[in-house]
Amino acid sequence: SRYLDWYFIERFPLKGEKGETPNFKCFGYYDGMPKLNLKNPEVEKFVTDVACYWIKECDIDGWRMDVGDEISHFFWKRFRKAVKAVKKDLLIIGEIWHYAGDFLEGDEWDTVMNYPFYLNLIDLLADEKINVSQFIQNLGYLKGRLNKKCYPLMWNLIDSHDTARFLHLCDDNKKKQHLAAAFQLLLPGMPMIYYGDEFAMPGANDPDCRRGMYWDEEYQDKEMFEWYKQLLKVRKNHACIVEGEPMELAARDEEETIVLTRKNGEETLALIFNCSSSARMFNEYAQKYDLLRENPFDGKIEGLDAAVIVL
Template identity: 30%
Template sequence: MKKKLTAFIVLYLVFSVPVAIQAEEKNTWEDEIIYFIMIDRFNNGDASNDFEVDINDPAAYHGGDFQGIIDKLDYIKEMGFTAIWLTPIVKNEPKGYHGYWTEDFYEVEEHFGTLEEFKTLVEKAHEKDIKIILDLVVNHTGYQHPWLNDSEKQDWFHEEQSIISWDNQKNVEDGRLAGLPDLAQENPETRKYLLDMAKWWIEETDIDGYRLDTVKHVPKDFWEEFSQEVKSVKEDFFLIGEVWHSDPTYVADYAKTGIDSFVDYPFFNEATRIFSKPDQQIGKFMDGIWKRNVSLYENPYILGNFIDNHDNKRFTRLVIEKDQEPVSRLRQALTYMYTAPGIPIIYYGTEIAMDGGNDPDNRRMMEFEDHELTTYISKLADIRNKHSALTSGDVELVYDQNGMTVFKRSSEGEQLLVAINNTTEEQTITLSHEVLEEGHELQALLGEESVTGQSDGYTFTIPSEKSEIYQIKSGNEQTIALPWMIAGATVILVAGVIFILLRKKR
């Protein structure tokens, strides 16, 4: 019996210890890839809540709901997404299909489903290791909120005034954005209500984060208390804020409030300009963005990089307006987003090169189809998930000429080269041994052609408007790995022999 027990223990250690070690590894938010869904415009999974739906009216409900998202979780998972950001789910006033015209902060919008159905969505997403980030609005209510007619809540709002000067911070915080009634967070009752509400949704539904709407329109001292309160409920709760501003210093100043991350509008402004047409220089932009973010943020790896969202023309439309072909331009932009520091955020429909002008045209109903970009996104996600250098590694620009850019991502134990040909011509370049020392092989991860170093360096060719990601392999890596492989094989062999001998002695 002892011998059998010993054999069992040996086998258990051989096969379970590596699994246990792997299980202990805990993903941090820089490892995530976020899929952004406007609930009403994604997928109609439950026709029973389709009242007041008019798919021909861009300002009306189109039928998307929680069940529709549940039905497409595998679709989202297969593209490599690890988190979903949803537009607000609270009850909205008529025509509030987008979720930003709140009628009741504690009720679920009936067009989307019930609270129980939302909990089911969160539960099923978690079963697939997908986190849920909920959009939250605390700056304003809808135009017809019941509090406006409540005599006891008149001081819950700021006086009616427009935002006249965007350089006047008090006016930005107290004025009505698009005419929406502006909440007075300095009122203790209003503040307590909003804080209690934010904590309630976490406790009730087990969501993983908030995307905070209109951050710059709310005082910083509110966000300081907000950050502390929500994280008292769930310590690893993620806060990603929207500070819609082109000045990176202005955006970064809100990080002092305890908000973890931001959708990076300065990144968006430059990335859409550079990638919407060929022959634009990437390297200077990339190098500048990285050095800037390192100086401004404690953790620049968790900033949200995006080229599409629900408030701006779709990237495809920007490309079409410049007489370019959208798929090739999207492919380049996506390659950069998945290999540059930061969390990639993909707006639903970008994976099929969905077109759309200004709001609400950029919020069309999703069409599910086989598309080359869907496959490409899946491949990029797979590469990113397998290589920590792409999520938390250092960045070094090694080549940047005439629209052709090569940069290196390095972390402990691995190095990758990202080569982006942002031109309409094939580009052949040679990286000298001063840039990359001898004795390496560049293993292609997107394609199949690897590169071996020659006497003058490493020469590779990238077709027009294409990219490649190379893993830098060293001969030493194989030498170092071999003893571990032999040791592992030996342990398995010995365990197998013991098991066989014991069976013979029965």
């Protein structure tokens, strides 16, 4: 067969009956997904031609590569050249749960799904295993290991098709998701909102997390939806949140609060996160404007809530 060198075959005849290990390389030892030999120029061209076809045909904005770390750097370097030649600003996102710095050196992917961000939010809010200073330290460690151009592009998520919904992991505590959304949309990175989170959709472990979207308004949490809309509005209208330089950071473990001050040429903002279940006072910011509520700030933030103060 002309396709013999397209695969990794150990011996003939091929074996892959249910319950037995295939004698050809596969993804996850599943014989229905044989591994392709991407060092074969014909295979490489076939795959990159498919990617380029959909960019040309539908003007798509990017490719998200499932389990991308199981494909060689050799291929990804060539893939990037091929798709960027068709559309220079096309985004290449890899799915990888562990450290991904070797894929983010400028000649392969543009970004990855930021699972370390997700795991740290779970530890902080859902499982309550770490304090606020440890949360900030962990995110700082991640930032320090990546090229500074990559960090603002990290795909920040709080759940996905591969995980239980954040709301489920928080025992349906909507206030915890309320705060998690604030972290996701106000901290550096690109927020990846999994469908239905904006309506507080439930969902346990896979496959329950992939249930169909709740289109019936009877099941949609409108209060959560308005919170997401307000966070997005503030993020889009104030470049300081995305582009501003961090000026000051205070994580107070005894109060369970985080205050991050960011500044750009036009404005200075204080991003305040109250991770405790009780109200906290921030009198130093009283009477300044709170962008999330579009009112003067009264100095108090309720439990599991956030504010964006104009300084």
